[in-house]
Amino acid sequence: MLAIDIISTMFLAAGTFIMITGTVGLLKFPDFYTRIHATGKCDTLGQIMIIVGCMIYEGFTFITIKLLLVTAFYLLAGPASTHALMKAAYVTGVPVWKKGDKRM
Amino acid sequence: MEMTEMKDENRKFKIVLTFCVMFIFWLLLSAWTVYLPEPYDFSKVSRGVLVALIVTFLTYEIFVPCRGKDVLLKTQRFIPYVGWELWQIYLATVDVAKRVYGILEVEPEVIEFDTTLRSDFALVTFANSITLTPGTVTIDISDPERGRFIVHAIAKGPADSLTVDQTMQKKVGYVFMEE
Amino acid sequence: MILPFLVVGIIIACTILVCSYRAIYGPGTFNRIVAANVIGTKAIVLLILVGYIIERPHFVDVALMYAAIAFIGTIIVAKYAERGELCSR
Numbered sequence: 001m002l003a004i005d006i007i008s009t010m011f012l013a014a015g016t017f018i019m020i021t022g023t024v025g026l027l028k029f030p031d032f033y034t035r036i037h038a039t040g041k042c043d044t045l046g047q048i049m050i051i052v053g054c055m056i057y058e059g060f061t062f063i064t065i066k067l068l069l070v071t072a073f074y075l076l077a078g079p080a081s082t083h084a085l086m087k088a089a090y091v092t093g094v095p096v097w098k099k100g101d102k103r104m
Numbered sequence: 105m106e107m108t109e110m111k112d113e114n115r116k117f118k119i120v121l122t123f124c125v126m127f128i129f130w131l132l133l134s135a136w137t138v139y140l141p142e143p144y145d146f147s148k149v150s151r152g153v154l155v156a157l158i159v160t161f162l163t164y165e166i167f168v169p170c171r172g173k174d175v176l177l178k179t180q181r182f183i184p185y186v187g188w189e190l191w192q193i194y195l196a197t198v199d200v201a202k203r204v205y206g207i208l209e210v211e212p213e214v215i216e217f218d219t220t221l222r223s224d225f226a227l228v229t230f231a232n233s234i235t236l237t238p239g240t241v242t243i244d245i246s247d248p249e250r251g252r253f254i255v256h257a258i259a260k261g262p263a264d265s266l267t268v269d270q271t272m273q274k275k276v277g278y279v280f281m282e283e
Numbered sequence: 284m285i286l287p288f289l290v291v292g293i294i295i296a297c298t299i300l301v302c303s304y305r306a307i308y309g310p311g312t313f314n315r316i317v318a319a320n321v322i323g324t325k326a327i328v329l330l331i332l333v334g335y336i337i338e339r340p341h342f343v344d345v346a347l348m349y350a351a352i353a354f355i356g357t358i359i360v361a362k363y364a365e366r367g368e369l370c371s372r
Contacts, residue, residue, distance in 0.1 A: 005284050008287075009287045012287050012288070012291045013287075013291075015291075015328075016291050016294050016295065018197055018201070019294075019295060019298055019325065019328075020294070020298060021197075021200070021201045021204055021205075022321070023298040023301050023302055023321075024204050024205075025200065025203075025204040026302060026305055026317070026318065026321060027301065027304065027305060028204060029204075029210065030210070031212075032311070032313050032314055032317065033212060033241070033256050034210060034212055034258060035305075035314065035317055036241060036317055037200060037203075037239070037241055037256075037258050038200055038203075038204060039317060039320070039321045039324075040235060040241065041193070041196045041197050041200050041236070042197055042200055042201070043321060043324045043325070044193060044197075044236065045193050045194065045196075045197040046328075047324060047327065047328055048193075050291065050328050050331070050332070051328075051331065054331060054332075054335065057284070057335075058340065062132070063340045063341075063343055065132055066132070066133070066343045066344065066347065067331070067343060069132070069347060070327065070331070070343065070346055070347050070350060073347070073350055073351070073354075074324075074327070074350060076232075077350065077351075077354040078324070079231070079232040079235040079236060079242075080232075080354070080358070081320060081354055081357040081358060081361070082235055082241060083231060083235065083242055083243075083244075084357065084358050084361035084362065085313065085316060085317060085320070085357070085361045086241060086242070086243045086244075086256065087243055087244045087361075087365065088313070088361040088362070088364045088365035089313045090243045090244060090254070091365050092364065092365060094311070094313055096212060096213075096214055096256070097212055098211075098212070098213075099209075099210075099211045099212075104310060104311075133344070
């Protein structure tokens with residue numbers, strides 16, 4: 001029982017660290033496209049890590065299947081919303097930051 | 105004559121497949137936690153059947169657009185690909201974390217390239233895979249006829265791994281048999 | 284074992300607060316949309332964690348519905364920003 005608690009806590013801690021990394025990237029990166037790099041990737045893995053931690057803590061019940069459904073849905077939906085945002089920004093002409101430009 | 109029979113067959117297949125998926129989904133979401141601990145009661149399960157039937161007749165044309173070829177073989181090849189993709193998500197996060205904390209440089213650029221992929225499923229899978237692998241995000245599929253992608257890369261290295269190595273493109277082509 | 288969930292939940296709530304800086308001051312429309320999208324993702328995780336903190340894991344259903352609604356909302360706002368209208372005749 002103790003081992004399961006420790007493993008799930010480790011997964012939760014890793015997920016939290018990745019989420020914090022995504023937030024720092026959102027604040028620190030210079031323009032819209034690079035910010036989307038940070039959030040799109042870090043949030044996906046952070047969410048998977050935290051949900052896996054919850055699944056290990058829960059054991060095998062029907063809640064576990066629902067958690068798996070949330071993860072699968074997010075793996076499909078996260079990249080799709082990222083594409084929608086990227087395409088909208090590219091079509092409407094948000095400038096791409098090159099090295100040496102001013103922060104946007 | 106034969107054509108109408110084929111169409112009827114396809115329609116029946118679509119309805120049955122949609123109904124099965126919807127009913128299993130309903131069971132997963134509600135029945136096992138709410139209904140089944142009590143003594144078995146058909147009237148409660150019949151509500152689920154009713155809801156699944158309504159949803160089926162509203163959506164079967166959209167849910168199963170066409171009856172694909174070699175679905176089993178493609179599924180069999182797709183499962184190891186998902187495992188490889190999860191590993192790539194891990195690598196991508198490590199890459200972005202290094203750039204956030206200033207170990208690697210940020211030099212963004214926009215690149216365009218052609219692929220050999222044509223079908224909708226292959227294009228969607230490849231676009232999602234580009235987004236989830238290190239350092240690249242799909243902007244648009246500008247020309248689906250030629251499989252032309254516009255991609256935003258965060259530095260020179262990730263862009264080269266997409267246009268020069270083409271590992272992922274070959275993997276997706278192998279899964280959907282479009283090399 | 285509630286403590287780890289409680290700590291993780293509080294940290295995630297703090298990151299939501301930090302993200303709202305980009306949502307309020309961020310230059311331009313798209314930076315704000317990205318911040319709102321990120322807040323939605325973190326809210327899904329927070330809902331699941333709250334379910335464990337108050338020992339009612341059926342909050343997962345709420346999280347599932349919230350994920351669907353946040354996804355649809357992001358898509359609609361992105362399309363509106365791209366075209367300037369929602370229905371093209």
